[in-house]
Amino acid sequence: MPGPVACIVGPTASGKSALAELVAAKLDSEVISVDAMQVYLGMDIGTAKTPAHERRVPLRMVDVANPTESFSVSLFQTQARACVDELLSAGRTPVLCGGTGLYLNAVIDDMSFPSGEKDGELRASYERQLEELGPQGLHDLLASRDPRSAELIHPNNSRRVVRALEMLDEGVSYAQHHEGLHRRKARYDARIWGLTMDRERLYARIDARVDKMVRDGLVDEVRALAQQGLTSDHTAGQAIGYKEILDALSGELSLDEAIELIKRRSRRYAKRQLSWFRHDGRVQWINLDELDLEQAMERIADDLSGGARA
Template sequence: MVSPGAGLSAVAIVGPTAVGKSDVADRLAARLSSEVLSCDAMQIYRGMDIGTAKMAPDECTAPLRLVDIVEPGVAYSAALYQADARAHVERLLGSGCLPVFCGGTGLYLKAALDEMDFPSGELEDDRRAGYQELAERIGEEELHALLAERDPESAAVIHPHNVRRVIRALEMHDDGISYAQQKSQFSVPREHYHALWFGLTRNREVLYERINLRVDLMFEQGLVDEVRGLMDQGLGDALTSMQAIGYKEIIDAFNGVMSMDEARELIKMRSRRYAKRQLSWFKRDDRIVWFDMDEFTIDKVVEDILHRIEAA
């Protein structure tokens, strides 16, 4: 049993899709006699298994949490993830275990581990509907002017045409939170939990080939049938969950927008682009210690992390 240093509250395994995060996190959590807390904005949905590359229970050595927690038609957010994730962190720390986060949704991870406030209107409510109605009535420019009057600092960093973000800033101002100040925290994070962050990467071409092979495997495993089943439940493409890569494209194919072969290639392309965006997001965080998985085995990465945990 590895004993973490005083004050260490979590470990995070991050990186782009298909790089190998799940295997490292699962093995690490098992060595720590702990649990993996998934940090994936789409793995939270029940029934979305193949297209999100969710680890099956019989593939896991350590318990996997924060997957299958809501139905695909239910609204979810970083604010809700923050509450759910922190409840698990407190439970694990209370039992003497070190939580192991794993995932590629950077915003969710920061919400859980760093100081980040959310407006009470994070989900659809009467207040948000009111601001949306106001925007339609007075127009984008006037809505932005209203924000400038109430919170000039936040208005200065939001484009007037970005109505969704203007509304969010207004909601945050109503709750006594500054959008601009929170935005600045992304570059200078303030820890809520002291965590060690580890990133996995690979040669770009190797990573892209892994992504392509993963998509082909998803089709072999029955991704098309999985999407058809969700659609049969009345889960249409307007839902956030159905906008996930691998689902939206197949829905479009069902609707005649493209062929299924074209959908497969589009999923590969969008997955590669998503991986590039994930790398860009995480590379901005200087706390992350990176491992090149073309040079390290899973066991070597886990041993290195365990030594760093002991030394923390």
């Protein structure tokens, strides 16, 4: 098995990007983002993408898709693995960094995904049924065909209901696929470090980062994307920070309401991220209440070289 591959994960606003850059610089390598929303061009402030002029090392798998186009986890898997393999072939240690657990697992583990084609007649057919039946009616249709999958999906999550129906037509049950995500067979020698800290400190960091995003021009960034055609119907338009500002720009929320909603949803997302990574027994946790980023970097470097852990 080739490797090792260093992976730095954790909740939003925990300091992953800064630590990954330190590790990659120490290893004379590069960072590969495993963030479902950093793939989109022009979505910089709201995804906390490290600005190009501030990057100490190359950052891969960002700006690879337009926000109004579909970009599946299957596409991400193919492209990110090509980056990993290129670095390994050159004798370098790839540093994967991000908080999207599914995208990380898609790269480092043997996982296969349905095609996910979004523009075919099948998708159009179910979207027409959604308009005719409404969210509950379409969910009832899924429940009649695949009760187990319907139990896992909220009736208002129409996007996922449509996808589950598509998967059935492709011969795949959403419920069975969902269960399979947690049965992992490693593709690479992945070493995973997860960042954690006091929950209240993390929430304070999240709130402060949202405020900084707004000061740095998040509203103008979303406005520009909206002018280019981005709406809440696009996957990118569902991203935390973008959906809420889109709603504010359309008059559904005040800006203050949108900002508070971004903070609340970001905190909830952080809890889900921690839950996902805690189910992976490979993760070695680093408490940033006990170590600073430099010390964390040295610990990871020591672990990768087989040295004693600090």
